[in-house]
Amino acid sequence: MENIPKIKVGVVAVSRDCFPESLSVNRRKALIGAYQERYGEGDVYECPVCIVESEIHMLQALADVKGAGCNALCVYLGNFGPEISETMLAQKWQAETGYPVMFCAAAEENIGILKDDRGDAFCGMLNASYNLKLRNVQAYVPEYPVGDATYCADLIHDFLPVARALVGLKNLKILSFGPRPFNFLACNAPVKQLYNMGVEIEENSELDLFESFNKHAGDARIPAVAADMAKELGKGNQKPEILSKLAQYELTLIDWMEAHKGSKRFVAIAGKCWPAFQTQFGFVPCFVNSRLASRGIPVSCEVDIYGALSEYIGTCISGESVTLLDINNTVPAEMYRQDIEGKFDYKFTDTFMGFHCGNTCSGRLCNPMMKYQKIMARSLPVEVTNGTLEGDIAPSDITFYRLQSTADNHLYAYVAEGEILPVAPRSFGGIGVFAIREMGRFYRHVLIENGFPHHGAVAFGHYGKAMFEVFKYIGVEKTGYNQTERYPTENPFHD
Numbered sequence: 397m398e399n400i401p402k403i404k405v406g407v408v409a410v411s412r413d414c415f416p417e418s419l420s421v422n423r424r425k426a427l428i429g430a431y432q433e434r435y436g437e438g439d440v441y442e443c444p445v446c447i448v449e450s451e452i453h454m455l456q457a458l459a460d461v462k463g464a465g466c467n468a469l470c471v472y473l474g475n476f477g478p479e480i481s482e483t484m485l486a487q488k489w490q491a492e493t494g495y496p497v498m499f500c501a502a503a504e505e506n507i508g509i510l511k512d513d514r515g516d517a518f519c520g521m522l523n524a525s526y527n528l529k530l531r532n533v534q535a536y537v538p539e540y541p542v543g544d545a546t547y548c549a550d551l552i553h554d555f556l557p558v559a560r561a562l563v564g565l566k567n568l569k570i571l572s573f574g575p576r577p578f579n580f581l582a583c584n585a586p587v588k589q590l591y592n593m594g595v596e597i598e599e600n601s602e603l604d605l606f607e608s609f610n611k612h613a614g615d616a617r618i619p620a621v622a623a624d625m626a627k628e629l630g631k632g633n634q635k636p637e638i639l640s641k642l643a644q645y646e647l648t649l650i651d652w653m654e655a656h657k658g659s660k661r662f663v664a665i666a667g668k669c670w671p672a673f674q675t676q677f678g679f680v681p682c683f684v685n686s687r688l689a690s691r692g693i694p695v696s697c698e699v700d701i702y703g704a705l706s707e708y709i710g711t712c713i714s715g716e717s718v719t720l721l722d723i724n725n726t727v728p729a730e731m732y733r734q735d736i737e738g739k740f741d742y743k744f745t746d747t748f749m750g751f752h753c754g755n756t757c758s759g760r761l762c763n764p765m766m767k768y769q770k771i772m773a774r775s776l777p778v779e780v781t782n783g784t785l786e787g788d789i790a791p792s793d794i795t796f797y798r799l800q801s802t803a804d805n806h807l808y809a810y811v812a813e814g815e816i817l818p819v820a821p822r823s824f825g826g827i828g829v830f831a832i833r834e835m836g837r838f839y840r841h842v843l844i845e846n847g848f849p850h851h852g853a854v855a856f857g858h859y860g861k862a863m864f865e866v867f868k869y870i871g872v873e874k875t876g877y878n879q880t881e882r883y884p885t886e887n888p889f890h891d
Contacts, residue, residue, distance in 0.1 A: 397692035399662050400712045401563040403556050405468045406441045406461030410482040411475050412520070413449040419515055420474025421446050423502045423545065427472060431549035439556060441466055447485065449478035454485045462493065468559040470552055471535075473501035473524065475515035483527040486535055494594060496562040496869065498536040498555045499524055503543050518542050534869055557862040561712040562869060568708060569596040569660035571653065573605045573668050576699040582849030583700040589801040593870055595705065596660055602668050606676060609648045618643045625683070628758055632765035638679050638782040645677065646684045653693070664704040665695040669753070674776055679783040680769050682754030686785050690717045690757035696851070697755055703851045706799045710855035713862045717757045718855045719789075719826070721750035723796075723843070727829060735819045736829075745836030747817075749827055750796075750854065754784030756826040760856065761787030770824050789828030791818040795855040796832060797863050799872065800848055809867040810842050810876040813860045834878045841883035842876030 409424035411417045428442045441464045445457040461469060469489050471482050486497045501517035504510060521541055528535050536558055538551045570590070576583045587597050612618075621643035626633050633639075653663045665688070669680050685695035694707030703720050710718040727736070727747045736742060753771070758764040764787040772781040797811040814832030821827045832838065842848070855863075860877070867875045882888065 397711065397715055399692035400715065401467065401560055401567065401662070403439065403468050403559045403563065404441055404464070404466045405439060405470050405552055405555065405559065406443055406464060406466035407470045407472055407552070408443045408445070408447065408457045408461060408485065409472045409474045410447040410477045411449070412478050415475040415515065416513065417446055417448050419513055423474040423515070424472055426545040427548050430545040431552060434546070434549055435553055440552060447478060447481050449481060451481050451484065454481040454488070458485060458488055458492070467493070467495050467563050468555065469495070469497040470555070471497065471499050472548070473499070473517040473520045475502070475517055476520035477501070477517065477524060479520070479523040479527045482524060483531055483533060486528065486533045487531045490533060494566045496536060496559050497533070498538070498552070499541060500538060500548050500551050501542045502548070505544060534871070536865060536869055554862070557713040557715070557859070558865045558869065560715070561709045561862070561866045564662055564708060564712040565870070566594040567661040568664060569598060569657055569662070570664050570666060570701055570704055571656060572597065572599045572666035572699055572701055573602045574599060574666070574699040577668065577670055580698055583698050583703070583851065585702050585801040585803070586805045587701065588805050589807050590701075590705070596658070597701065598656055602673065605648070605652070608652060609645055609677065612644050612648045612651070615644060615647055617647055621646055625687070628687070629764065629766055632763065635766045635768070635782045641677070641679050642684050642783055645679070645681055646687065649684065649688065662708070663693060664708040665693065666699045666701045666704040667695050667697065668699050669697060670772060674772060674780040678780055680753065680772065680781055682769070682784040683766060684783075685755040686757040689719065689755065690759060692717070694718060694720070695755065696720050697752060700851050702798070702800050703853065706797060706853035709799065709863070709866060710795070710797065710853050710859070713859050713866065714855045714857055716856060717760065718853055719752070719756040719760065720851055720853055721752045721756075722850050723748060723839070723852050724751035724827075724850070725749045731819070736817065740817060740831065742831045742833070746833055747829060747831050748835060749821055749823070750789070750830045750852070751823070751825050751827040754786055754826050756785070756789060758785060760790055761785070761826060762790050763787055784825070786825055788821055789816055789826060792816050792856045793858050794830065795857065795859045795863060796830070796852050797855070798848060798852050799867065802847060807872045808846050808848070808874045808876070809872045810848060811860050811863045811867070812838055812878040813858045832878055834880060837883065837886065838876070838878040841885050845885050846874065846876060
């Protein structure tokens with residue numbers, strides 16, 4: 397993963413002046429020791445400054461963690477804590493760096509400390525939360541934020557994928573090549589919310605991309621990239637005649653990214669592959685998109701800007717490749733009866749097929765093969781539709797999710813955990829049989845009710861916990877999820 401941040405969390409202990417400073421300092425040392433024992437060194441930095449109800453201490457701690465190269469902050473209440481200076485630290489940290497902050501607090505270790513050395517951080521977290529709201533500071537607070545050293549070490553470790561996504565967004569530029577295809581209004585959304593998140597957007601014409609592609613003709617690097625493609629495909633290299641053009645296109649995108657990052661460090665791409673792309677470029681870009689995704693550079697299809705954004709968030713959280721799929725078609729009842737019913741604990745309406753032409757990286761597919769794009773070839777010569785990567789998506793736990801700006805500029809999201817079943821889809825493209833509990837009701841009362849488009853991002857693993865926290869932190873107004881309880885829009889009289 398070349399395109400996501402490395403997180404270093406600065407841990408700052410705080411103390412109220414009517415409590416022993418040593419209580420917070422010793423608890424901080426125990427916390428750092430527990431973290432390093434469980435997870436190794438490198439992710440956390442122990443700030444030597446303990447803030448004891450002092451704005452001067454706060455400035456010293458702020459300068460220290462910034463100087464140490466930290467890009468995330470953990471304010472640790474070793475005792476009741478100084479509500480003013482600890483939340484001022486969070487406020488100044490966000491104002492000066494734009495990076496995320498979390499709060500957690502120490503539990504009482506044993507009966508012996510209760511008489512003289514009780515810390516009362518359980519109480520202090522309440523005042524901290526009130527002061528954060530006074531200062532309009534958005535902080536990550538775990539579901540239960542108080543515990544012993546080992547427990548709080550786990551909380552900080554849980555913060556890492558959340559922080560990766562948040563830091564990544566602050567340093568992200570999305571490159572789009574459009575406009576979106578005709579009759580694809582669902583892939584269009586206002587970009588204002590991108591700027592609200594600190595994401596930069598550069599919208600280009602596919603003519604700009606075509607010009608750059610043509611200038612890469614004869615590039616000396618093409619043979620090496622084409623050879624790497626052939627090696628990756630192995631027996632699946634069914635279209636060797638197209639690899640040089642695909643290599644030329646891959647180099648075009650890579651060079652464009654490097655030349656257009658500007659002030660940002662990371663990139664995602666919202667690309668295009670029809671209606672004129674195939675006839676002018678002479679291929680479809682699916683395999684190249686899949687290869688970039690495997691390096692942590694997601695490329696969405698059909699100029700889906702919020703799809704690319706969603707994929708990037710999942711890449712940061714999981715630290716692995718993700719994909720973008722259509723929530724595409726129902727599983728035939730015949731297939732359900734033959735391959736799923738009685739073998740897996742899912743209702744018929746829990747299942748569906750996720751599909752896209754070929755943007756899922758080869759490492760996620762069973763027997764990946766380079767082929768032509770069957771849907772496009774219905775109306776175009778087959779030779780201009782070569783370049784798609786086909787294969788059944790391998791069985792895996794998954795998180796299906798999306799972040800989306802609505803037409804009237806509200807920020808909505810959804811997240812649901814499930815799995816790809818070991819059931820052959822017997823179809824074409826990059827496709828798998830998905831199962832998400834209560835998918836039918838989720839489909840109706842979250843996806844349809846809130847106007848989500850057909851594209852959904854897929855992370856390979858269960859990452860709903862971190863995903864939900866990222867959406868909450870960035871100010872998503874509504875995050876839908878699959879549930880057994882009745883949805884507000886669900887007809888109570890429906891069978």
